[in-house]
Amino acid sequence: MSEIFTFALIFSALRLSTPLIFAALGGLFSERSGVINIALEGLMLMGAFTAAVMTYELNNPFLGLLCGVIAGGALAFVYAVATIKFEADQVVAGMAINFLMFGLPALISGSVYDSTGSTPQLLISQQLPSLGKLLHLENVPILPSVNFATFLVLVLVPIIYYVLYKTPFGLRLRAVGENPAAADAAGVNVIKLRYTAVVISGLLAAAGGAYLSIGQSSLFTRNMTAGRGFIALAALILAKWRPVPVLLACLFFGFTEALTNAIQGAPWAKMPSGEDIPIQFIQMIPYVLTIIVLAGFIGLSRAPKALGIPYRKES
Amino acid sequence: MKIVREVLSPLIAVIAAFVVGGLIIAILGDNPFEAFGLLLSNSFGSVRDIGWTLHLATPLIFTGLAVAVAFRCGLLNIGAEGQLYVAAFATAWVGIKFGGTVVDIFGKKEDWSWASLPGWLLVPLCVLTAVAAGALWGAIPGILKAKFGSHEVINTIMLNFIAIALVGYFTQYFYKIPGDALMQTAPIGAAAAIPRLNEFLPFIPADVPLNVSFILAILMCMAVYVYLWKTKWGYELRAVGQNPDAAEYGGISSKKQIVVAMTVSGGLAGMVAISEVLGVRHNYYHEFSGEVGFLGIAVALLGRNHPFGVFIGALFFAVLQRGEIFVDAFTRYVSKDLGWVLQAIIILFVACLQMYSRSTRTKGKV
Numbered sequence: 001m002s003e004i005f006t007f008a009l010i011f012s013a014l015r016l017s018t019p020l021i022f023a024a025l026g027g028l029f030s031e032r033s034g035v036i037n038i039a040l041e042g043l044m045l046m047g048a049f050t051a052a053v054m055t056y057e058l059n060n061p062f063l064g065l066l067c068g069v070i071a072g073g074a075l076a077f078v079y080a081v082a083t084i085k086f087e088a089d090q091v092v093a094g095m096a097i098n099f100l101m102f103g104l105p106a107l108i109s110g111s112v113y114d115s116t117g118s119t120p121q122l123l124i125s126q127q128l129p130s131l132g133k134l135l136h137l138e139n140v141p142i143l144p145s146v147n148f149a150t151f152l153v154l155v156l157v158p159i160i161y162y163v164l165y166k167t168p169f170g171l172r173l174r175a176v177g178e179n180p181a182a183a184d185a186a187g188v189n190v191i192k193l194r195y196t197a198v199v200i201s202g203l204l205a206a207a208g209g210a211y212l213s214i215g216q217s218s219l220f221t222r223n224m225t226a227g228r229g230f231i232a233l234a235a236l237i238l239a240k241w242r243p244v245p246v247l248l249a250c251l252f253f254g255f256t257e258a259l260t261n262a263i264q265g266a267p268w269a270k271m272p273s274g275e276d277i278p279i280q281f282i283q284m285i286p287y288v289l290t291i292i293v294l295a296g297f298i299g300l301s302r303a304p305k306a307l308g309i310p311y312r313k314e315s
Numbered sequence: 316m317k318i319v320r321e322v323l324s325p326l327i328a329v330i331a332a333f334v335v336g337g338l339i340i341a342i343l344g345d346n347p348f349e350a351f352g353l354l355l356s357n358s359f360g361s362v363r364d365i366g367w368t369l370h371l372a373t374p375l376i377f378t379g380l381a382v383a384v385a386f387r388c389g390l391l392n393i394g395a396e397g398q399l400y401v402a403a404f405a406t407a408w409v410g411i412k413f414g415g416t417v418v419d420i421f422g423k424k425e426d427w428s429w430a431s432l433p434g435w436l437l438v439p440l441c442v443l444t445a446v447a448a449g450a451l452w453g454a455i456p457g458i459l460k461a462k463f464g465s466h467e468v469i470n471t472i473m474l475n476f477i478a479i480a481l482v483g484y485f486t487q488y489f490y491k492i493p494g495d496a497l498m499q500t501a502p503i504g505a506a507a508a509i510p511r512l513n514e515f516l517p518f519i520p521a522d523v524p525l526n527v528s529f530i531l532a533i534l535m536c537m538a539v540y541v542y543l544w545k546t547k548w549g550y551e552l553r554a555v556g557q558n559p560d561a562a563e564y565g566g567i568s569s570k571k572q573i574v575v576a577m578t579v580s581g582g583l584a585g586m587v588a589i590s591e592v593l594g595v596r597h598n599y600y601h602e603f604s605g606e607v608g609f610l611g612i613a614v615a616l617l618g619r620n621h622p623f624g625v626f627i628g629a630l631f632f633a634v635l636q637r638g639e640i641f642v643d644a645f646t647r648y649v650s651k652d653l654g655w656v657l658q659a660i661i662i663l664f665v666a667c668l669q670m671y672s673r674s675t676r677t678k679g680k681v
Binding site: 038089091093096098102103230233234278 | 339343344391393459462463465466468469470472473474476477480481483484487488609612613616649650652653654655656658659660662663665666667668
C-alpha cells in the first residue's frame with residue numbers, strides 16, 4: 001500500500017489539479033461579482049478545442065494556449081451579454097453554453113479534419129513543455145515533472161489573492177457581489193465590473209481546458225473535460241469562494257483522481273473475491289465525492305449575497 | 316393577446332437558431348437551404364416519415380414533461396438522462412427476471428429468470444418499475460437540496476455520471492450474455508413487449524417502431540396539466556416555484572415540494588424506458604439515449620414549461636433528430652452535432668427572451 005504514496009502520486013495529483021485550479025479561479029471571479037458560472041465546463045471545452053486546433057495549425061503551444069484563452073474570453077463575453085444585459089437565468093444560459101460546446105467542436109473538427117470529433121494528434125514537441133524542458137534544466141530535480149501550465153497556475157494563486165484583497169478592483173468586485181446597489185451608490189460601474197469578471201473567468205477556465213488538450217494529452221477529444229468544470233465549481237463552493245482554499249480544494253480533488261488512477265490495477269487493490277475492482281466504481285469516485293462535499297459543506301459556506309441576481313440600476 | 320406573447324418568443328428563438336445554424340453551415344461549406352430542406356422533407360414527407368417523427372417525439376415528451384414539472388417548482392433537472400438510464404436498466408431487469416428469459420451461452424441454455432409471468436401482469440410490473448426507478452433516482456437530488464441545500468444542477472449532473480457507471484457495471488458483469496460484443500443485457504421476456512401502433516392502424520408501415528407509449532405520452536401531457544393546474548398539490552408545487560418564502564408563509568413546505576417535484580420529474584423521465592425498452596429494443600442497451608434527457612430541457616423551455624407546449628416542442632426536436640440523420644448523410648461537411656448547436660442557441664435565446672419569469676427559481680448556491 002505504501003508504494004503508491006510516492007512522489008509520482010504527488011506529481012500526478014498536481015497534474016490532475018491544474019485544469020481544476022484554472023477553472024475554479026475563473027469561477028471565483030465571476031461568482032464573486034455576483035454571476036453564477038455553471039458554464040465553466042463549456043468555457044474549458046472552448047479553450048481545449050481552440051488550443052488544440054491552433055497549436056496544430058501554428059505549430060506553437062504557447063500561441064495555441066493564447067488563442068484558446070482568447071476564445072474562452074470571447075465565449076464568456078457571449079455568456080455575459082446573455083446574463084447581464086438580457087438578464088437571462090444564469091443557470092439556464094450557462095447550460096446552453098455547455099451544450100453549445102458539446103456540439104460545436106465536433107461539428108467544426110468533423111468538417112475541417114474529417115474526424116468524428118477529435119483534432120489531429122500533436123507531436124510531443126508541440127505540447128506545452130515542462131519547466132525542465134522549457135528552461136533546458138532537465139537534470140534539475142522536480143522541474144521536468146512540472147508542466148509550464150501547472151507552474152503558471154501556482155503563480156496565479158497569490159496574484160489573484162493580491163488582486164482580490166489588496167487592490168481597489170478586488171474591493172469593488174467583492175462589493176458588487178455582496179451589495180451591488182451600495183457599490184453603485186459609491187460610484188462603481190456594476191455592469192462593467194461584472195462584464196470584466198465574467199470575461200476573466202472565461203480566460204482562466206479556457207486556460208485550464210487548453211492544458212487538458214495540449215499539456216496533459218496531445219489532442220482534443222469530444223467532451224474531454226468529462227465534468228471537470230462542475231467539479232471545479234464544487235471545489236469553489238467547498239473553498240467558500242476564496243483563492244487559497246480554492247487551490248487546496250482543487251488539490252484535494254486532483255489527489256483523489258490521482259489516487260483512483262493509482263488504485264486501478266494496483267496489485268493490492270482487489271475485490272474480496274480476488275478480482276480487480278471494476279473500473280466503473282473507480283470512475284464514480286470523484287462524482288460521489290463531489291456530492292458528499294456539496295452536501296457536507298454547503299451549510300457552512302456563504303455565497304456572495306447577490307449571486308444569481310441580475311442588477312438593474314434604479315431610475 | 317396572451318397567447319400571442321406566449322408563442323412569439325419561442326418562435327423568435329427557433330428562427331434565431333436557424334439563422335445562426337445556417338450561418339455555421341454556410342461557413343463550413345454546405346448550402347444551408349439544402350440542409351434545412353433535408354431536415355424538413357425527411358420528417359413529414361410520407362406516413363412513414365411522420366410515424367418515425369412521432370416515435371422520436373415520444374421519449375422527448377416524457378423528458379420534456381419531467382424538466383417542465385421541476386421547472387415549475389423552480390428546479391432545473393439536468394438529471395433526466397441518468398434517471399432514464401436507471402429506469403431502463405431496472406425495467407429490463409424485471410423483464411428478464413420475471414419474463415422467463417432463457418439465454419443461449421455458447422450453445423448451452425441457461426434460465427436467467429425467476430418466473431415467467433403472463434403479459435397482463437408483466438407489462439404493468441415493468442411500467443411500474445420504470446416509473447419507480449426513475450422517481451427514486453430523481454428523488455436523490457431533491458432530498459439533497461431539501462436537506463442540505465446543495466444545488467440540484469451539480470448533483471443531477473454528478474448522478475448522471477454515477478448512473479451510467481452503475482448501470483454499465485451491472486450490464487457488463489451480470490446481465491450481458493457472455494460472448495456478446497455489444498454492451499447490452501439479455502432480451503426481456505416476449506410477454507413484456509408492448510404493441511406497435513401498426514397492429515391497430517395498418518396504414519402505418521410495419522417497420523415504424525411507433526408504439527402505444529406514444530398514446531401514454533399524450534395521456535401524460537393531460538395528466539401533468541391536471542396535476543399542475545387543477546389540483547391542490549400542483550398549486551402548492553407551483554407556489555414554491557414562484558416564491559418559496561411566500562409559499563412557506565402560506566403554510567406550504569417548500570422542502571417537501573422540492574422532493575415531490577424531483578420525484579415526479581424522475582418518474583416522468585423514467586417513462587422513457589417504457590417506449591425504449593418495452594417498445595423498441597426489448598433489452599437494455601448501454602447509453603442508448605445519447606441526449607434525450609438533455610434535449611428535455613430545450614423541449615421544456617421551448618414549450619414554456621406547459622404540457623401542451625412540451626408536446627409541440629418535442630415534435631420540433633423530433634423533426635430535428637429525424638432530419639439530422641439525413642443532413643449527416645447527404646451533406647458533405649455538416650454532421651449531426653448540428654443538433655447540439657441548434658439546441659444550445661434555442662435555449663440561450665429562450666433564456667434571453669425571459670421565457671420563464673426569473674423570479675420562479677428557488678435560490679440555490681452554485
